[in-house]
Amino acid sequence: MDSKKWAKGPDWIVAKPIINRLYKDEQRTLKEVMAIMEMEHNFHATPKMYKTRLKEWGISKTVKSTEVVAALQTLENYQAVGKSSQVTIHGKEIDLEFVRNYIKRNKSRIKRLDVGEAAISLALGTNNKPPRPRVGLGYDRPAEELLSTMAVYVDGAFSGKQWFVDVDGSCRSRKGGRGNFFLLDLWDRLDIASKLMAESAEVDLVRMLDPAFGYLDDIIREEDPRSVPFLMSCFEVLRYRGRVDLMGLFLRYTAQLSARMLGGKHPQSRIWKQCLEMYDEEHQQLLGRLYMLLLDSYQKQDQRSAELEIGAYNDYCEAVLEQLDYETQEGTIRQQLRRIENEHLGKQSVELAFLRHRHCTALKNLRLQQGRHKEAEEAMDGLRKYGREYGDWDGALALQNRGDVRLEVGDLQGAEWFYRAASLLVNNNSLFRDEGWANSVFEGLEKTLLGQGKVGEAAEVRNARQERIAKLEAKKIGAEVAQKLAESQRNWMTETQQRRPQGLNEEKR
Structure with a gap:
């Protein structure tokens, strides 16, 4: 039986800019295009399917x-x-x-x-270069304008030396270099705020989100190369979590701020203005194309930045790929990691570390769906080999992962052990472990305790979780909160003399 997953309508929408570049711009044969799409993008289609789409799109190498x-x-x-x-x-x-x-x-x-x-x-x-990029995606305004503006912005930033690739392979703006921290902390706050709103939790959202509005000032002013795709993925995640109100608030603020700081005619200001219009129309199909256009633009530059390319691919995964089935997620990211390895891009980089973690998460979810629980438990184990800077150096992610799997299969006692063990490590500063990660560990622990009827202990964990969240406006977790919770967890493991649960058997499917 053929195990390939053949391309469907939405897949063609995302793949169109890549196929157009390979087939028409680079003049590759259809056979070459098919091979590249299969190996690098996990995209499978027959020659007949390609010919039908090329005809529909009006893509041809011939001139009448x-x-x-x-x-x-x-x-x-x-x-x-x-x-x-x-x-x-x-x-x-x-x-x-x-x-x-x-x-x-x-x-x-x-x-x-x-x-x-x-x-x-x-x-x-005659010089045939048009005054603006010919996107040719068949969209009416404002969607086509957004794609065109994005292409102009990227090409202009590189050709005008506004963005440059540093010796470490990172892409930076000449206006400043603090944007990456601001982006990560901004998302940390939006992530937790959106989850707490879903829980109807009592938390001061204004105080929590106030620093995020401040970060946007620096992000817009510096024109960090990662800012546009990163922020777009943040807004999209808020949208599909049902927090359209929060997404709209930040998107409108970003558009107004950019127009005020950079001027209404600046490409970045036009991008955010067009994004506002895009979200009022059908945008999901466009979003996939937008990220493919960005990746294509980055790869065409004379100087390539692994950080920029892999970072944008992470944003694409967050905004588009994670809404697809687990098999598609796992296979697509695995192929991308193979391509990165073959091209020797970002052998040791923060963005690559995030992508590896993303693949492990997709693999865990797929194995859970298949009932292969032992493999799901072990999905994060391989990250430890990448060391303290780029991997799960103390095993905290692997512990949390085992807690997630045990909770999924109904082994609440085992899940409790793993979540408590992971919670002891929440204050070890590490690449993947922001406050959003800590919140997810305590949230899992709270669920397992409630499931076992341990209401008092669950309330203790919930209070500690909310105390940590309340400290976000101070931009760091109070030492007294961390010490109190760690002491509580160590006492539990000592007093009950709990041993690490045995591994799951495949019979538990």
């Missing part, structure tokens, strides 16, 4: 004689009145590079069609 003649005549007329050399025939923009190639191969034939020598010479000597 009638189009060449019309283009040459139009070009000659444009020159006479001083117009642009960008030619459109019957609503279709004609690529003058293909016209040039056609003329070189068929010059005598063109002359027989009664096209003047002046028009031929003009076409062969």
Whole structure:
């Protein structure tokens, strides 16, 4: 039985910019395009499916004689009145590079069609670069404008040396370099706030989110290369969590702030304005294309940044891929990791570490869905080998993962042990372990305690969790809260003399 997962409608929407680049811009054969799409993007389709889509999209390597003649005549007329050399025939923009190639191969034939020598010479000597990128995705405004503006912004930032690739492979803005911290802490606050709103928890959201609004000032001012795709993924996660109110608040504030700080005509200001309009229309399909366009733009630069490329792919996973099934998530990320390894991109980097963790999470969810619980428990174990800076150096993620699996299969006592063990490590500062991660550990522990009827202990954990959250406005966790909770957990493990639970058997499926 064929194990391939064949491309469906939404898959083609995401893949279109890549296929267009490979097939038309890079002039690769259909066979080459299919191989690249399978190996690098986990995208499977038959030659017939490709040909049908290429025809629907109007993507072709051939130029008709009638189009060449019309283009040459139009070009000659444009020159006479001083117009642009960008030619459109019957609503279709004609690529003058293909016209040039056609003329070189068929010059005598063109002359027989009664096209003047002046028009031929003009076409062969004309700079065919259009005034703005030809996105050609078939969207009406504002979606097409958003894609076009994004392409202009990225190319302009690199060509104008506003963004540069540092010796460590990171991509930076010449306006400043603090944006990465601000982005991570901003999402930490939005993440926790959205979850607490869903729980109807009593928490001062204004105090928690106030620093996030302050971070946006620096993020917008510095024009950090990671900011636009990162923020878009944040807004999208809030949307599919049902927190449209919170998403709208921050998106509107970002658009207004950018217009005020950078000016309304700045590409970044136009991007956020167009995003506001995009969210009022159908945007999910567009979002996938937008990230593919960004990745394509990054990969075309003379200097490539592993941090920027892998970071944008992480944002794509957060905003688009994680809404798909677990099998698609795991397979797609696995293929991406293989491509990164083959290209020697970001061998040891923060963004690559996040992507590895993302793959392990998708693998755990897939194995749980398949009933392969032992493999699900072990899904995070491989991260430990990447060391303190880029891996699960103290095993906290593996402990939490085992707690998640035990909770899923109904082993509440085992889940409690693993969650308590993980909670002892929440204050070991590590790459993956922000306050959102700590909150998820305590949340899991609270569920297992409630499930066992340990209401008093569950209340203690909940109070400690809320105390930590209340400290967020101070930008750090109070030492007294951390010490109190750690002491409580150690006492539990000592007094009850709990041993680490035995591994799950496959029979527990």
